[in-house]
Amino acid sequence: MTTPTRPSLDDPSLTIPVEHAGIFEPIPLARTERQREFYDLRDGEMLLNMGPQHPSTHGVLRVVLKISGEQVVDLDPVLGYLHRGVEKIAENSDFHHIISQLDPLEYVASLFCEWSPVMSFEKLLDVQVPRRAEYIRVLTGELNRIASHMLFLGWYALDLGGITPILWSFAERDEIVEMLAAITGAKLLFNYFRIGGVNGDLNHEFMSRLGDWMSRAGAQLEAGMGLLNENEIFVRRARGLGVLDRETALRMCATGPNLRASGVPFDIRRAHPYSVYPELEFEIPTRREGDSLARYLLRMDEVRQSLRIIDQCLHQMPDGPVMARLPRLLRPRPGRAYSAVEGPRGQYSCYAISDGTDQPFRLRIHDPSFLHLQLVGLLMPGNLIADTMAIMASLDPVMGGVDK
Amino acid sequence: MEVGERQHPEQVPAPSDQPGSAPAALAVAHDSDVAQPIIVPNTLWTSVNPQAYSGGLPAQITHLRQEELSGDKTDNGRWQALDIIPTKADYIIDLIRLNSLWPLLSGLACCAIEMMSTATSRHDIDRWGMFPFRASPRQADVLIVAGTLTTKMAEPLVRLWAEMPEPKWCVAMGDCTCSGGRYKRSYSTVQGIDRVLPVDVYVPGCPPRPEGLIYGMMKLQQLVKERRGHWPERAIGPTVPDQV
Amino acid sequence: MDRAFRALIERTFGDDLTGPVRQRHDETEMRIRPGDVPQVMRTLHDDPRLRFEYLGDLAGVDTGTDFQVVYHLWSVVTPDWLRVVADGIPRDQPRIPSITFLWKGAEWMEREAYDMFGLVFEGNRDLRRIYLPDEFVSFPLRKDFHLPDDASRSPGGGVRPMEDAATPADAAETTVRRTAKAR
Numbered sequence: 001m002t003t004p005t006r007p008s009l010d011d012p013s014l015t016i017p018v019e020h021a022g023i024f025e026p027i028p029l030a031r032t033e034r035q036r037e038f039y040d041l042r043d044g045e046m047l048l049n050m051g052p053q054h055p056s057t058h059g060v061l062r063v064v065l066k067i068s069g070e071q072v073v074d075l076d077p078v079l080g081y082l083h084r085g086v087e088k089i090a091e092n093s094d095f096h097h098i099i100s101q102l103d104p105l106e107y108v109a110s111l112f113c114e115w116s117p118v119m120s121f122e123k124l125l126d127v128q129v130p131r132r133a134e135y136i137r138v139l140t141g142e143l144n145r146i147a148s149h150m151l152f153l154g155w156y157a158l159d160l161g162g163i164t165p166i167l168w169s170f171a172e173r174d175e176i177v178e179m180l181a182a183i184t185g186a187k188l189l190f191n192y193f194r195i196g197g198v199n200g201d202l203n204h205e206f207m208s209r210l211g212d213w214m215s216r217a218g219a220q221l222e223a224g225m226g227l228l229n230e231n232e233i234f235v236r237r238a239r240g241l242g243v244l245d246r247e248t249a250l251r252m253c254a255t256g257p258n259l260r261a262s263g264v265p266f267d268i269r270r271a272h273p274y275s276v277y278p279e280l281e282f283e284i285p286t287r288r289e290g291d292s293l294a295r296y297l298l299r300m301d302e303v304r305q306s307l308r309i310i311d312q313c314l315h316q317m318p319d320g321p322v323m324a325r326l327p328r329l330l331r332p333r334p335g336r337a338y339s340a341v342e343g344p345r346g347q348y349s350c351y352a353i354s355d356g357t358d359q360p361f362r363l364r365i366h367d368p369s370f371l372h373l374q375l376v377g378l379l380m381p382g383n384l385i386a387d388t389m390a391i392m393a394s395l396d397p398v399m400g401g402v403d404k
Numbered sequence: 405m406e407v408g409e410r411q412h413p414e415q416v417p418a419p420s421d422q423p424g425s426a427p428a429a430l431a432v433a434h435d436s437d438v439a440q441p442i443i444v445p446n447t448l449w450t451s452v453n454p455q456a457y458s459g460g461l462p463a464q465i466t467h468l469r470q471e472e473l474s475g476d477k478t479d480n481g482r483w484q485a486l487d488i489i490p491t492k493a494d495y496i497i498d499l500i501r502l503n504s505l506w507p508l509l510s511g512l513a514c515c516a517i518e519m520m521s522t523a524t525s526r527h528d529i530d531r532w533g534m535f536p537f538r539a540s541p542r543q544a545d546v547l548i549v550a551g552t553l554t555t556k557m558a559e560p561l562v563r564l565w566a567e568m569p570e571p572k573w574c575v576a577m578g579d580c581t582c583s584g585g586r587y588k589r590s591y592s593t594v595q596g597i598d599r600v601l602p603v604d605v606y607v608p609g610c611p612p613r614p615e616g617l618i619y620g621m622m623k624l625q626q627l628v629k630e631r632r633g634h635w636p637e638r639a640i641g642p643t644v645p646d647q648v
Numbered sequence: 649m650d651r652a653f654r655a656l657i658e659r660t661f662g663d664d665l666t667g668p669v670r671q672r673h674d675e676t677e678m679r680i681r682p683g684d685v686p687q688v689m690r691t692l693h694d695d696p697r698l699r700f701e702y703l704g705d706l707a708g709v710d711t712g713t714d715f716q717v718v719y720h721l722w723s724v725v726t727p728d729w730l731r732v733v734a735d736g737i738p739r740d741q742p743r744i745p746s747i748t749f750l751w752k753g754a755e756w757m758e759r760e761a762y763d764m765f766g767l768v769f770e771g772n773r774d775l776r777r778i779y780l781p782d783e784f785v786s787f788p789l790r791k792d793f794h795l796p797d798d799a800s801r802s803p804g805g806g807v808r809p810m811e812d813a814a815t816p817a818d819a820a821e822t823t824v825r826r827t828a829k830a831r
Contacts, residue, residue, distance in 0.1 A: 084587050
């Protein structure tokens with residue numbers, strides 16, 4: 001007679017077959033080579049899930065860390081928690097409607113999200129944009145770039161534990177954004193650029209706010225940057241962290257400040273100029289070290305260059321219409337157009353295919369943050385868990401654009 | 405009222421924040437009085453699998469009823485005797501709660517930026533005690549869902565909600581959470597978080613201005629103060645799954 | 649529009665091209681077969697006269713009849729963007745070689761094309777869904793995947809348009825005039 005066995009954790013009836021486990025299965029079914037390599041845990045290694053909700057402010061990104069003690073050995077980002085199907089919606093919308101739909105992609109820099117598709121549509125339609133509209137686009141775009149970089153400063157410091165810089169940078173950003181709200185009508189998702197120009201001309205409130213801000217902007221921004229530049233804790237944590245060398249940056253298709261901080265002086269505003277950038281005088285800051293401190297300092301240099309551009313725009317702004325006259329029902333000839341702009345995070349581009357109807361056949365948005373998240377997996381190994389967020393923050397991803 | 409029986413229109417109680425609804429029924433709670441959820445049978449759509457969604461029938465006994473009906477009178481934080489008569493103690497407890505509603509840091513998309521803008525210097529939400537955005541759901545009171553909820557994120561978000569200890573409230577910030585917003589046609593978003601969570605306050609806008617979110621939070625404070633957020637008497641909408 | 653560059657492309661890739669090199673605004677477009685992608689990309693990357701070291705974009709396209717994969721490249725040699733279109737990928741066997749051996753950063757872009765179209769990139773070490781949950785069975789950006797209210801184009805469309813979803817199925821047919829009648 002067999003004595004009843006005590007319940008044991010090894011009882012096969014208690015285990016859930018891996019195929020039926022949900023998305024939080026501890027060791028998922030490894031379907032690809034890279035997954036098999038990742039989930040093959042050696043002695044002393046452990047998986048730690050940094051779930052879609054975490055204290056960092058970048059958005060819903062899930063990162064599965066493979067750690068050995070406090071050191072991260074490998075990591076696997078899981079995206080898609082903000083995938084909204086914008087490209088599919090775009091195929092079912094008018095050319096005019098799409099522009100507002102594409103704002104929430106890179107929501108902190110939404111004017112650039114509008115600029116690139118608008119340029120593609122203008123190429124499809126062979127529309128000439130009035131010069132005043134181009135200057136306004138550059139002016140508002142550079143203001144948005146400054147706001148975005150100040151937010152980067154705040155978030156980077158917050159991810160390293162400092163709370164004051166984010167309060168300062170949000171104060172800056174709120175000022176800039178109230179200015180933009182005076183002409184665009186919105187604080188975050190501007191919906192300002194139109195095919196053939198911009199929605200409305202500059203008005204008195206915008207100019208007075210801008211003048212007021214410009215008179216103190218230099219000193220104010222320098223004070224905000226100085227809060228971190230001279231902070232020993234910040235510098236010692238950021239220096240030498242996440243070094244990205246030139247060759248790897250090109251192979252990983254990094255763009256924008258992340259590429260320029262690694263020694264490649266590639267800026268679309270100079271490499272493949274668009275709008276009125278050929279007429280403006282500014283430099284492209286480049287740094288060689290490729291670590292997080294270099295990326296941070298580079299973005300601060302870009303803020304200074306943006307101030308210079310805004311100044312020149314104000315002096316050189318011509319008079320004229322702000323929008324080309326276009327019919328309400330737009331039917332471009334069948335064709336394809338690609339255009340890229342230099343956003344605060346990198347190359348933001350749009351590939352539009354038209355089939356002759358009033359809806360695009362295909363609208364493909366390429367977002368820079370998407371590729372930068374691949375870099376995290378390369379730069380992380382060997383660093384501590386707390387540095388995961390530091391590296392990710394220094395690459396400045398925005399999950400809206402990553403997940404589309 | 406039996407399950408499956410459609411309620412006569414006059415018998416359906418008006419939403420609690422409308423004038424003319426019966427506030428007395430909520431303010432004075434008897435021991436055996438558990439608020440009946442309004443069950444609207446689903447005639448619009450049938451599932452392919454009849455066993456799905458628990459066969460279309462709600463579970464007979466929820467965990468709340470279990471406690472009430474089993475006669476367990478031990479202290480489970482509900483102040484059994486004091487529940488019957490709203491006292492000054494309740495009033496003060498509600499004042500304490502409403503003045504320090506700690507939100508969970510659950511910004512999903514663009515509305516999170518406006519939520520952060522509400523929390524920082526210019527529109528300072530610390531004036532209402534809500535500055536500490538807790539990272540852990542165990543320490544949070546309010547779940548401000550700021551940003552589009554996708555179907556992939558729905559499970560983690562409901563888990564977060566389940567991990568929050570009671571009393572807890574939910575604020576739907578932004579058009580995407582109120583009704584799906586600009587992503588109404590999309591294949592991967594949840595058309596309004598009231599399909600998966602019980603929402604107390606809806607703050608529309610794309611994104612809502614910080615002043616709008618502050619107005620929504622003040623409305624929530626009003627709800628807490630008038631004990632309409634008080635846990636045993638919550639009326640949860642018909643589309644929310646049970647046990648949530 | 650760089651005419652000299654067009655001549656250079658036609659000289660270098662003569663018989664690999666499946667169509668004429670087209671130029672419009674600041675873009676030059678060349679079409680190749682999907683099987684030729686690895687060697688064409690390697691030539692574009694390594695050849696000292698071409699030096700296309702910068703991959704701008706990798707997109708999948710569903711033309712309705714078959715698939716295309718479109719690459720956008722940039723080089724210091726020419727002011728134009730180069731668009732390489734790998735055309736004619738069959739719908740029932742959507743396979744194309746991967747370019748992750750040249751640009752590791754293309755790995756996620758190919759994952760996205762797989763997720764949205766079902767294009768299988770041979771040689772990609774990590775080809776799994778990136779945006780949608782793993783249990784999702786269809787490929788959303790294909791032309792036969794329709795959004796719910798796409799009544800005009802969907803096979804089941806027009807039966808219950810979305811605007812009617814709020815009315816119960818057994819509601820009586822009402823004849824409420826929605827517009828004022830002209831007197």
